[in-house]
Every structure is written in structure tokens, then in C-alpha cells.
Amino acid sequence: MIYEVFRQERKGQAFAHAGSLPAPDMAFAEVYAREQYGRRGESVALWVVPRDQIQQIDEFVDELERNYHRVDGYPLKAKLKEARERAGTASDDADVPAAATHTPPPPEPGSARREANGG
Amino acid sequence: MTERARRLLEIADDELILGWRDSEWTGIAPNLEEDVAFSSIAQNEIGHARALYELAARDLGTTADELAFDRTPEEYRCAALVEHRFADDWARTIARHWLYEAADAVRLEALKASDDAEVAGLAGKIDREEVYHRMHAEMWEERLRDEPRFREAVEELWPQALGVLAADLRAGLAERIGREPVEAVERNGRSPEFCELWEEMTRVRRSIPGAAW
Numbered sequence: 658m659i660y661e662v663f664r665q666e667r668k669g670q671a672f673a674h675a676g677s678l679p680a681p682d683m684a685f686a687e688v689y690a691r692e693q694y695g696r697r698g699e700s701v702a703l704w705v706v707p708r709d710q711i712q713q714i715d716e717f718v719d720e721l722e723r724n725y726h727r728v729d730g731y732p733l734k735a736k737l738k739e740a741r742e743r744a745g746t747a748s749d750d751a752d753v754p755a756a757a758t759h760t761p762p763p764p765e766p767g768s769a770r771r772e773a774n775g776g
Numbered sequence: 777m778t779e780r781a782r783r784l785l786e787i788a789d790d791e792l793i794l795g796w797r798d799s800e801w802t803g804i805a806p807n808l809e810e811d812v813a814f815s816s817i818a819q820n821e822i823g824h825a826r827a828l829y830e831l832a833a834r835d836l837g838t839t840a841d842e843l844a845f846d847r848t849p850e851e852y853r854c855a856a857l858v859e860h861r862f863a864d865d866w867a868r869t870i871a872r873h874w875l876y877e878a879a880d881a882v883r884l885e886a887l888k889a890s891d892d893a894e895v896a897g898l899a900g901k902i903d904r905e906e907v908y909h910r911m912h913a914e915m916w917e918e919r920l921r922d923e924p925r926f927r928e929a930v931e932e933l934w935p936q937a938l939g940v941l942a943a944d945l946r947a948g949l950a951e952r953i954g955r956e957p958v959e960a961v962e963r964n965g966r967s968p969e970f971c972e973l974w975e976e977m978t979r980v981r982r983s984i985p986g987a988a989w
Contacts, residue, residue, distance in 0.1 A: 678809050684915045689809040691908060692816050 659708040660686040662693070664700040672704055683707075780892065781835040782853070785843065786963065787883070788828035789854035790940060792844055793970070794876060795821030796977060800863035817873075817909050824902045831898060845981045849966045849974045856961045857936035859970040870916045871929035875937035875953075877913040880906060882948045883941055936961045 659679055663672040675694045680686035683705070690705045719726070798818035805811035829840035836843070857876060862869040884906060887899035920926035938946045938960035950957040966974075981987075 679807070680809060681919070684911075684918075685809075688908070688912050688915060689813055692813045693809075696816060 658682070658686075660690070661706050661708050661711060662690045663704040663706070664694050665702040666700060668701050672702070675700075675703070677708065778835055780895070781832045784828050784832040784835075784895070786853040786855075788825045788832060788843070789852050790858050790876075790880075791821045791828065792825035793852075793854045793973065794858040794872075795819065795825060796973060797858060797861065797863075798869075798873070800861065801869065804863065806866060813912060817912060820905050820909065824905070827898055827902070831894060841981075845978050849971050852966060852970070852974070853963055854970070855936065855940045855963050856967065857933060857940055859967045859973070861969050861973070865929075867920065867923065867925040868929040868933070870913070870920055871926055871933055873909075874913040874917040875930065875933055876940065877906065877910045878953050879937050879940040879949050881910060882945050882952060885948075886945055935959060939963060 658681065659677050660683075661677050662675045664675040665672045678686065678689050678693060680689050686705050686707075690703050694700055694703055795818045798814060798821065802811065802815040802818070805814055825844065826840055829843045833840050833843055857872060857879075860868070860872070862872060881903075884899050884903045888896050888903065890896045890899070917926075934955060935958050938949060938957065939962050941949055941960075943960075946957055946960060981989075
């Protein structure tokens with residue numbers, strides 16, 4: 658049986674996946690998880706879950722290609738460039754990192770100046 | 777030597793030698809998770825030995841390292857139970873581990889109740905780690921208790937497990953694990969297996985006597 662281990666680094670923080678371990682039952686899994694993920698003071702709490710108790714969802718049907726449902730539906734790069742040009746700031750950092758696609762869509766033109774200057 | 781130093785050395789020697797023996801499983805345990813867990817337990821035991829040697833060393837005007845590595849084989853006071861080399865025999869290794877942890881639990885309870893605040897304090901600290909060793913030992917005992925090889929090993933080692941404890945604590949151990957008390961194997965004289973271990977354990981320090989490492 659494979660167990661998935663999640664660890665919490667500090668109280669109040671979200672648990673994050675730490676790794677997985679093979680064990681014959683929960684008692685062994687608990688001992689092994691303590692040794693692997695809790696012995697060096699790196700965690701304040703662990704979640705140990707049998708892998709078969711986790712419902713994995715990995716199919717997201719989009720037969721009609723409704724890309725307006727997706728965050729990448731927003732042409733963020735182009736809009737940012739536009740906003741910067743309007744604000745008169747340099748656009749040499751127009752290469753927006755991938756993570757930026759998860760940020761909300763760019764503000765309406767009215768607030769673009771403040772947004773661009775603040776960045 | 778004071779009675780306190782003598783008692784501390786007995787326990788420290790038990791922990792050092794058992795830690796050393798358990799560490800022989802590093803890299804050859806039945807699976808990787810067990811390799812990590814058992815090696816960690818071995819390291820903890822050596823850590824406990826270090827703390828106990830430090831306390832004894834203060835009483836004896838020496839250092840923990842000198843107590844751990846610079847005595848002759850005859851001067852060690854460990855119990856027969858921890859001296860055996862069991863690497864590659866998991867049934868006996870777990871039988872020893874389980875018996876030792878049970879005996880150690882009885883011993884630590886007594887030490888925690890001691891009038892000697894230093895000893896009681898250190899026993900409390902050690903016991904907080906031993907909780908996890910016991911959890912590990914008991915979980916394996918539960919898994920192997922019906923295996924003939926494991927039962928035979930427990931039978932064979934039981935008199936030596938009693939010898940880990942002072943005479944007045946032995947009935948408590950028998951009660952704890954539900955076995956009939958038998959005549960204990962006392963801490964008297966080192967086995968040939970211990971002498972081999974000592975040769976290896978002290979080889980590096982003996983190679984340059986008096987060096988500051």
C-alpha cells in the first residue's frame with residue numbers, strides 16, 4: 658500500500674504534498690512518515706492518507722473548446738503592453754512570467770496608470 | 777566510582793552498544809522505509825548514550841568521548857542482550873528491540889521518579905524520544921508475534937532482557953510484557969562478539985592515541 662504524506666510547515670499554513678511512502682498498514686505509515694517528514698523539526702503536523710482514498714480527477718472535457726472559460730483566454734501579455742504604452746512606462750520587461758497568467762485580468766483602462774506605475 | 781556514575785555508565789553502555797548494533801542495519805534493512813526508520817532509532821540511542829556519558833563524565837572528571845571509546849573491553853558494563861551481532865537476522869533483531877524497549881521503559885519510569893533531579897530530568901527527555909521507539913517496536917511485535925522464528929528469539933533472549941534491569945525492577949518487566957520471570961543473565965563479562973565490536977568501534981581513536989579530533 659502506498660501512503661501519501663502532506664506536511665504543514667507552520668501552524669495555520671496550508672498542508673502541502675511532501676511525498677509518498679510504501680507501508681503495510683497505517684501504523685507503519687505513521688512511523689515511517691514521522692521519520693521521513695517530521696524528525697528534523699520541518700513539520701508541525703502531517704496528514705497521512707492511503708493513496709487509494711484519494712479521488713484523483715484529471716479529465717477536464719472541453720469538446721467545444723470554450724477557451725473563454727480558461728484563464729489563458731485572456732491575452733494578458735498584449736493587454737499589459739497596451740496599458741504600459743498608455744501609461745508611458747518602459748515595456749522592456751514585457752516578458753510576463755508564466756505565473757502571471759494566474760493573476761486576475763488586467764484592470765480597466767481607468768486604473769491602468771496606477772497599476773503600471775506601481776509595478 | 778560513585779553508585780550514580782556506575783548506574784549511568786551501565787545505561788549509557790547499553791544505549792551505545794545497542795545503537796551501534798542497530799546501525800549495522802543501515803543499508804541492508806528489509807525495505808528503504810525501514811532502513812531510514814531503524815537507522816534513525818540507532819542514531820537516537822547513540823544520542824542518549826552521549827547525554828548519559830556526559831553526566832557520568834562530570835562525576836568522574838573525564839569526557840564523554842573518553843568513556844565511550846577509551847576504556848578497555850573489560851571496563852564496559854553493557855547487558856548481554858545488546859552485545860549480539862544480529863545483522864541479517866530480522867526476527868532476532870526485532871525480538872531484541874522489542875524486549876529492550878520494554879525493559880528501557882521500566883527503567884526510565886524508575887529514573888524519572890528518582891530524587892536526583894539531574895538524572896530524573898535527563899530520563900524524561902530520553903523517554904520523550906523512546907515513545908516513538910516503543911511505537912515502532914510494538915508495531916513490529918504485533919506483526920511478527922505468531923512467527924515461530926520470532927517467538928523462539930523472544931524465548932532465547934528473555935533471560936538477557938531481564939538482565940538489563942536491576943533486580944528490583946525485573947518483576948515490573950515480566951508483568952509489562954506478560955511473561956513469567958526466569959533467572960536473569962547478569963552484566964558480567966564481555967562476549968567475544970562484544971570484543972569484535974570494540975575492536976572496530978575504537979580502531980580509529982586508537983590509531984592516533986591522544987589526538988584532538
